[in-house]
Amino acid sequence: MYEDRLYENAKEKYNSAAKVLTAAYVAKASDHGKTFFLNATTEFEVKLPAPSLGLAMSFIVKAAPSGANYTVVTHNMTGLIKGGIYSCDLNASNDSDFETSGGDTVTFVASAAVAGDRVDFISDGTYWYVRGFCTVYNAITITGS
Amino acid sequence: MASKNKLLGSGKVEEKEEVKEEVKTKTPISELPDVALPTWMRHETMKSKIVVTKEEYYSAVDEGFIQAPGA
Numbered sequence: 001m002y003e004d005r006l007y008e009n010a011k012e013k014y015n016s017a018a019k020v021l022t023a024a025y026v027a028k029a030s031d032h033g034k035t036f037f038l039n040a041t042t043e044f045e046v047k048l049p050a051p052s053l054g055l056a057m058s059f060i061v062k063a064a065p066s067g068a069n070y071t072v073v074t075h076n077m078t079g080l081i082k083g084g085i086y087s088c089d090l091n092a093s094n095d096s097d098f099e100t101s102g103g104d105t106v107t108f109v110a111s112a113a114v115a116g117d118r119v120d121f122i123s124d125g126t127y128w129y130v131r132g133f134c135t136v137y138n139a140i141t142i143t144g145s
Numbered sequence: 146m147a148s149k150n151k152l153l154g155s156g157k158v159e160e161k162e163e164v165k166e167e168v169k170t171k172t173p174i175s176e177l178p179d180v181a182l183p184t185w186m187r188h189e190t191m192k193s194k195i196v197v198t199k200e201e202y203y204s205a206v207d208e209g210f211i212q213a214p215g216a
Contacts, residue, residue: 029203030171032178052206054178075209076189125212 020062021046029055037062038070043110045071051080053125060118061108070108072119074128077104079145083130085119092137104144106130112139174199186210 020037024044027036032055036046039062049055059072074080079102087096106119117139119132134140183197186205193213196202 029177029206030174032172033176034172050206050209050211052178052203052212053180055206126214 027057031057033057035060038065038108039063041066043068043070043108045073047073048075048121048128050075051123051126051128053123056120056122058118058120059106059108061113061115064114065108065110067110069110070113072106072121073144074104077144078102079104080126081106081121081128081130081142083128083132083142085132085134085140085142087134087137087139089135089137094137096134096137097141097143099142102127102145103142105142106132107141107143109139109141112136114139174203177203180212185213187213 017033018035018037019031020039021044022040024046025036026047027049029049029052031049035058037060038044038046041063043065046059048057059070061070081103082099082101084098085096108117108119112134114135117132117134119130119140121128121130123129130142132140132142177199180199180202182199182202183195184202185193185195186202187193188208188210191208191210194205194210196205
């Protein structure tokens with residue numbers, strides 16, 4: 001029926017827009033536009049696809065990391081991640097992390113990152129550019145290379 | 146989410162574990178960013194190659210190929 005088809009189309013569209021991750025994952029170009037919710041008691045690594053102009057994806061903490069960190073890394077572990085992290089923690093004695101030359105790993109730090117902390121990635125075809133938001137100072141870092 | 150409950154002869158409903166529907170999570174190729182084709186792709190360890198379709202391009206990206214500078 002027509003309504004059923006409409007429902008199926010809508011379901012397909014919205015299901016493709018988000019995914020809850022509970023284990024290590026290798027993201028593909030077909031994950032473009034997707035929001036990943038990081039949700040595990042044992043934290044894990046997500047590998048980005050190779051950069052390609054316009055590819056974009058976001059990562060949001062659903063379950064706060066406790067025993068280990070969630071990490072998002074470049075496909076070949078080279079320094080392709082540039083950008084800055086912004087924090088609500090205005091009383092922090094230091095600035096939040098930023099990277100202008102290129103890091104290879106974004107880390108949601110255990111016992112610091114909380115639900116709702118997030119990082120958005122978009123690629124210019126050579127690098128991944130990020131903007132991150134965290135509640136606690138240094139709960140998200142960009143490191144490596 | 147669909148459930149597979151069974152109506153018993155006594156009129157009771159036997160509750161069974163909910164069956165998750167298969168979730169389609171792939172973004173359609175038509176919704177991926179457009180790219181000027183054909184184009185050269187390079188890889189750190191594999192031979193460079195030319196791709197002529199959007200499918201080939203994003204398949205190469207998944208293999209770690211990057212669009213060659215100036216391509």
